[in-house]
Amino acid sequence: MTRLGPFFVYSFTAAFAIGLLLSWAITHRQARQQTASRWRDAALTTLMVGWLGARLGFALLNWHYFAERPSELMQLWQGGLTAYGGLVGGLLGLGLWCWWGKRPFLSYATLFSPALVLLVATGWAACWLEGCAYGAETTLGPLSANLPDSYGVFTVRYQTQLLGIGLNLLLAAALAYLQTRKLAKLQLFPLTLIFTNLIHFGLTFLRGDTTLMLLGWRLDSWLALLFAIVGAMLLQYGRWKKVYK
Incomplete structure (x- = not known):
C-alpha cells in the first residue's frame, strides 16, 4: 500500500486495475477484427456482475467477519475477492x-x-503483492523461496503466486499460437475454461492459505475440477453440434 496525497493506493487494487486496462485494450483489438456489436456493454456487464460475484463469494466464506462489520462489505477497493x-x-x-x-x-x-x-x-500478481494465496511450507527448492503469508510471517514456501502468473501467461501465448494455426475460433472459450482451471486445480495442492475443505480437498480444488469438466463438455458439445467450423 502507498499514499498519493489524501488517497491510499492498495497494491491489490493497483495490480488488478492494470490488468483490467490491459484486458480492455486486448478485447478492443479483438473486437475490431471480429466486428462484434456492443461488446463494450457486454464487457461492462460482465465485469460489474463478476466483481460483485467475487465480493459476494469472499463475504460468504468470511461471513463471521462481515456479520460484525457490514459497512466493509462493499469496500471493494480493499481487496477481498474470490476467483x-x-x-x-x-x-x-x-x-x-x-x-x-x-x-x-x-x-x-x-x-x-x-x-x-x-x-x-x-489476480495471481495481485495476490503476490498482497500476500494472499500463499504457498504451503516446504523445503528449499526450485519452486520455493523464503516468502510471507498474509500475516507477514516468513518461511520457505511454494511460490504459488509466481507459478500462477507464469503458467497463465504461457497459456495465453499457447492459445494465441493456436489462433494463428487457424483453430476454429469458437473453441477458444472452452479451451480457456479447461486449461485455466487445470492450472488452478494443480496449484491448490501447493497452497497454504486456509479455506473450506470438502472430502479432504480445498473447495476451490473441487470448483476448478468442475469448471474444467464443464469446459470439456462444452468443447465436445460444440463438436457434436458442428458449431466449430
Whole structure:
C-alpha cells in the first residue's frame, strides 16, 4: 500500500486495475477484427456482475467477519475477492446480457477469452503483492523461496503466486499460437475454461492459505475440477453440434 496525497493506493487494487486496462485494450483489438456489436456493454456487464460475484463469494466464506462489520462489505477497493465467485458472476452477467439482447453467448465468451486469461494472471500478481494465496511450507527448492503469508510471517514456501502468473501467461501465448494455426475460433472459450482451471486445480495442492475443505480437498480444488469438466463438455458439445467450423 502507498499514499498519493489524501488517497491510499492498495497494491491489490493497483495490480488488478492494470490488468483490467490491459484486458480492455486486448478485447478492443479483438473486437475490431471480429466486428462484434456492443461488446463494450457486454464487457461492462460482465465485469460489474463478476466483481460483485467475487465480493459476494469472499463475504460468504468470511461471513463471521462481515456479520460484525457490514459497512466493509462493499469496500471493494480493499481487496477481498474470490476467483470462482468472479467467474460465476461474470458468466452469469454475460449470459443474461446475451439472453436479453438475443445474442450468441459463445461468440462473446470467445471474444473475452484472452482477457479472461490475462485477468487470471493479474489476480495471481495481485495476490503476490498482497500476500494472499500463499504457498504451503516446504523445503528449499526450485519452486520455493523464503516468502510471507498474509500475516507477514516468513518461511520457505511454494511460490504459488509466481507459478500462477507464469503458467497463465504461457497459456495465453499457447492459445494465441493456436489462433494463428487457424483453430476454429469458437473453441477458444472452452479451451480457456479447461486449461485455466487445470492450472488452478494443480496449484491448490501447493497452497497454504486456509479455506473450506470438502472430502479432504480445498473447495476451490473441487470448483476448478468442475469448471474444467464443464469446459470439456462444452468443447465436445460444440463438436457434436458442428458449431466449430
